[in-house]
Every structure is written in structure tokens, then in C-alpha cells.
Amino acid sequence: MSASAAAPDPSLPISKTVSERLSKKASRHVKERIIEALLFAAAAFSVFVTLAIVYVLVKESWVFFQTVPLSDFLFDTQWTPLFDDAHYGIMVLLSGTLTSSGVALLVAIPLGTIIAIYLSEFAGFKVREIAKPFLELLGGVPTIVYGYFALTFLTPILQKIYPDLPGFNLLSAGLVMGIMIIPYVASLSEDAMRAVPMSLREGSYAMGATRLQTALWVVTPAATSGIASAYILGISRAVGETMILAVAAGMQPNLTFDPTEPGATITSYIVQVALGDLPHGSIGYQTIFAAGLTLLLMTLAFNLLGYWLRKRFREVY
Amino acid sequence: MLQTADLNAIRAIIARAKRWDLFFSLLGILSLMVGVLTFTVLFLDMAIQGVPRLSYEFFTSFPSRRAENAGILSAWVGTILVMLVTALSAVPLGVAAGVYLEEYAPKNWITDIIEINISNLAGIPSIVYGLLALGLFVYYFGFGQSILSAGLTLALLILPVIIVATRESIRAIPQSIHEGSYACGATTWQTVSDHILPYSSAGILTGVIIGMARAIGETAPIITIGALTFIAFLPNAPFTGDPPAGMFEWIFAPFTVMPIQMFNWTSRPEAAFTINAAAAGFVLVFMTLAMNGLAIYLRYQLRKNIKW
Numbered sequence: 157m158s159a160s161a162a163a164p165d166p167s168l169p170i171s172k173t174v175s176e177r178l179s180k181k182a183s184r185h186v187k188e189r190i191i192e193a194l195l196f197a198a199a200a201f202s203v204f205v206t207l208a209i210v211y212v213l214v215k216e217s218w219v220f221f222q223t224v225p226l227s228d229f230l231f232d233t234q235w236t237p238l239f240d241d242a243h244y245g246i247m248v249l250l251s252g253t254l255t256s257s258g259v260a261l262l263v264a265i266p267l268g269t270i271i272a273i274y275l276s277e278f279a280g281f282k283v284r285e286i287a288k289p290f291l292e293l294l295g296g297v298p299t300i301v302y303g304y305f306a307l308t309f310l311t312p313i314l315q316k317i318y319p320d321l322p323g324f325n326l327l328s329a330g331l332v333m334g335i336m337i338i339p340y341v342a343s344l345s346e347d348a349m350r351a352v353p354m355s356l357r358e359g360s361y362a363m364g365a366t367r368l369q370t371a372l373w374v375v376t377p378a379a380t381s382g383i384a385s386a387y388i389l390g391i392s393r394a395v396g397e398t399m400i401l402a403v404a405a406g407m408q409p410n411l412t413f414d415p416t417e418p419g420a421t422i423t424s425y426i427v428q429v430a431l432g433d434l435p436h437g438s439i440g441y442q443t444i445f446a447a448g449l450t451l452l453l454m455t456l457a458f459n460l461l462g463y464w465l466r467k468r469f470r471e472v473y
Numbered sequence: 474m475l476q477t478a479d480l481n482a483i484r485a486i487i488a489r490a491k492r493w494d495l496f497f498s499l500l501g502i503l504s505l506m507v508g509v510l511t512f513t514v515l516f517l518d519m520a521i522q523g524v525p526r527l528s529y530e531f532f533t534s535f536p537s538r539r540a541e542n543a544g545i546l547s548a549w550v551g552t553i554l555v556m557l558v559t560a561l562s563a564v565p566l567g568v569a570a571g572v573y574l575e576e577y578a579p580k581n582w583i584t585d586i587i588e589i590n591i592s593n594l595a596g597i598p599s600i601v602y603g604l605l606a607l608g609l610f611v612y613y614f615g616f617g618q619s620i621l622s623a624g625l626t627l628a629l630l631i632l633p634v635i636i637v638a639t640r641e642s643i644r645a646i647p648q649s650i651h652e653g654s655y656a657c658g659a660t661t662w663q664t665v666s667d668h669i670l671p672y673s674s675a676g677i678l679t680g681v682i683i684g685m686a687r688a689i690g691e692t693a694p695i696i697t698i699g700a701l702t703f704i705a706f707l708p709n710a711p712f713t714g715d716p717p718a719g720m721f722e723w724i725f726a727p728f729t730v731m732p733i734q735m736f737n738w739t740s741r742p743e744a745a746f747t748i749n750a751a752a753a754g755f756v757l758v759f760m761t762l763a764m765n766g767l768a769i770y771l772r773y774q775l776r777k778n779i780k781w
Contacts, residue, residue, distance in 0.1 A: 200587060271501065289769045293512070455597060
């Protein structure tokens, strides 16, 4: 027995012992290193994507801000970059973005939160198993389809209620956008609530609290950080949404906070310019990068806020 | 001993609390119904308007100035070709990145940066990817407004989805599988290629399908790179045409995709084009729903069948 185990493998040269074949210089280690380097390159690629986004936006915006002073960009109250009398006041586009996002969040945050609480604390297993995939489907509908729906279905209905409502308006776009965002808010908030340990609920029930009292005073506070990041995600979705607004809100720049008016947002302005045939390198071409940079900074600010909220309110069990 | 009055007061409190509970349950169901109803109305409205328009000719005709002759041939062919480029570039890259982060990455600041960066990328609006592609692919690399530019743009967009799905399905594999493989003397790559990837492939596939379903419906980044909306021809198939096209010449061809065709029709005032838009939208929603449904079904099967 012991003799046969000690006998060298005839297929290998006698000189190569097992420890030599497994040594750091052996080919299998070289191959491992190469594969690891390739996989690392794939992971690091995502960092290059971010850098490329920042580089492209800053480079083109830099040229833009050589012509247009930053103070004009921030404080001018007109946005007419394609006219002879050109004005570049981003406030005009921001007002459209903020108004439509505000309408959307007024729909998405209450409904999303209620759905999350209901699914996590009230609904039975069966309801949850059906509702969650359904919400996912709702989030998977292409936004151009939502835009079509807002323009051809919701706006005519709203016009029956407010006869003065124009065919393109921020209200109908914002409402549909809110419905689109519900799944994101609901599903992330629900995950956060479900992560709250059962013992907290049991403690609350043992004190005689009802489901609603437990949900509102025990589970929700414990899940604050997760719910807050769900809201933040909803906000950045709303701010970055494009097609619903491009289709249903009209694309005229309009400094207004009244949702019943038409208006352009940062995103729909970019679409409008891209649809036309602006020459590469013209000032009109550069405006979309300046607008894009503004959008990126806004979403970045929300992401950082979300990150901070998660850290600040994280409950560790 | 409790007084009857106290008992009654307590009963009243309990009854009130229960009423609130019931009220909130109803509110929850109502809120869910808002989502469900909107979706149903949206789908039915589009089906009622669009389905009568769906015919063999609608799928085999090019867009046209005359609404009744217009079709979606160039759009659906374009969508398939763009998706091909997207899948071929995003899936290997995303899976590789996911595998690295789960199986190889040491705990250090580089890994932290990559992880934070990926979650940040997921939050960047899709139109910003369009601007990146316009500056980088279209002008800097000189790919022009081609299938290649669009496919790569959408690939960047769904990369975070695929990375996250890969990581989650790898994380679902018990540690004992890793340990067993390493105990037999396998290297990290042997463990990954013989065990981790095969066991996580269904989960990764689910993520890939969800990502592709999102990419199919994305309109904004493709408009931003300046894709034409009126394309009444198909790119030459490899080795056809005069002079014969090369194997990969189609990736530099101009194109249109389903959502752009729909946007084009939606933004026209004539009612006949709105009907075309409804029909195109119905096909689009049907495609994304089928893909999402497949992903949900796969995940359900996965959860049911795999018991580690």
C-alpha cells in the first residue's frame, strides 16, 4: 500500500514533484493571474465609464462657459439658445424639471409607501407573491409608452375636469411619471421593512399594539434609512425621466411652477436639440452638455444625500 | 376589579384600533389597485387602438409618409441588431465584473471605489449616457449614428443591472460549495468556471433578460446620439449587396428602433399616425412584458427547484 502511494506518476517527469508543479511560478498560477487581471479590468471598466461621462460633459460645458458666463446661466430668466437673441437661463428648464418631479413625487411617495407598508405588514403570502411581480412589470413598461398614455389618454380626461388645460402640460406628464415611479419606491421600501427583525414586531404585538400601530411606530422608524434611499431613488428617477415629458409636456421652455402649463425640462430640452440637426461644435450643441452636466450634478447630489441618510439612520441589529 | 365603564372604554379603544387597521388594509388595496388599474387601462387602450392595425403588412413595411402604408420593418430589425450588439458587449463585461467583485476582490479602497461607482452608475439618468455616447462614440471614436454606437450605449446603461444580478446569484450559492472545491485543490478560476458560474447561470440569465427588456424600451439615449427616425431600408446582410458587404458592415449602418419609431409617430398631429403609434407601442409593450414575464417565471422556478 504505502509503496504504491509513494511511487511517482509515470506520466510526469521524475524531476517535477507535486510541490514544484504547484509552485507560484507554475503555469497554472500564471494563468490564474492573467484571468484575475482580466476580470479586474472588467470591474474597473465601470470606473472608466464614470470618468468618461464626467470628462465628456465637463469638456463640452467648459467650451460653453467660455462664451456664456456662469452668472447668466444660473440667473437669466429666459432660455432661448437657438434664437438670434440668445439667453441661457437654466432656471427655466429647472422649473419644468422641479414642477413635473414635484407632481410625480406627490403621487409616487404616498402611494409607494402605503403599498410597501401594506405588502410588508398586512398582505398575506399569496397577495405578495402576485403583487410584487406585477409591480415589477409596471416598472418595466417603456417610458415612451407612458408618454403616449399621458398624451392620448390622461390629458383628454384631465381636460374634461379643467377645460382650460392645454394639450401639452406638466400635470398629466407628472401624474403618469408618478405611477411609473411607484414600483421603485414601493419595492425598495418594502425590502427595507422586511429586513426589520421579527422580534421587534413580536415585542410590539405583545404589548397589545395593532398591525397598523406596529407598522407605523415600530417597523417604519426602524427601516428609515432604507425608506429614505427608496425616496431618493424615486427623486432621481423623476428628475432624469425624459420621454414622458418630451411627449406629453410640450417642449417650450417656460419659467413656471404651475403644473397646468406646458414646459420644457432639462431632459426634454436635450431630446429636442438632438432631434434637430445641430452642427457638431456649435453653441447649441454645447448647451445640451451644459444641461446634462446640471442634471448629473443634481442626481449626484441626491445620490450623496441618500448615501449619507443610509449611514446616518442605519439601525444595526 | 375593573369597572364596567373601564371595560367599555377599553373595548371602544380596541374597536377603534381595529377600525383603523381595517381602514389601512383597504387603503393599501386601493393603492395597489391604482397601479394595477393604470396598467390595465394603458394596455387595453393601446390594444383597442392598435391591434386592428397589426397585420402582416405592418411588420413587413417600411415607415411611410402615408400612415396607412407605414410599417415597422426597419424598426424591429434595428431593435434586434442593436440588442445583439448590446448583449454581446454587456453580458461578458458585466458577468466578469460581478465574478471579480464576489470571488476575487480583496477588501481594500479600490474595491470600495468600484462598488460605490457601480451603484452610482445605476442612478445616472439614461439621457446622460446618451450624451456620453454622443461625445465619445459618435464623434471621438467616429462610429457615427450607427447600430454600433446605439448598442454600446445601451450596453453601458444595463451594465450595472447585469453586475448586480451576477453578484446576487453568486452570493446565493452556499459557502460550502466554494470550500469543497478549494479543499480538492482547485484554483479560484477552476472553482468559478466549474462550480460558481454553472450554478449561478440561471440567476444571471434572469438579470440579463431584465436588463435587455429595459434596453429595448430605452428611447432617450438613442435619440440623443442623433439616430434618424425615417429609415426606409435595412442594413445589408453580410456578403450581400453590391459591392458585397463585409461580415460586420451592418454595425456601422444607420438604423431606427421600435421606441424611436413610436416616438416619431406619437409626435405627429394626424390621428392616423397615433393609431400607428398605438400599434407599435402594443408590440413594444408585448415584447418587454414577455421578457419580464420570462425573467419572473425563471426566478420563480429557480427558487422552487434549488435546495442547497
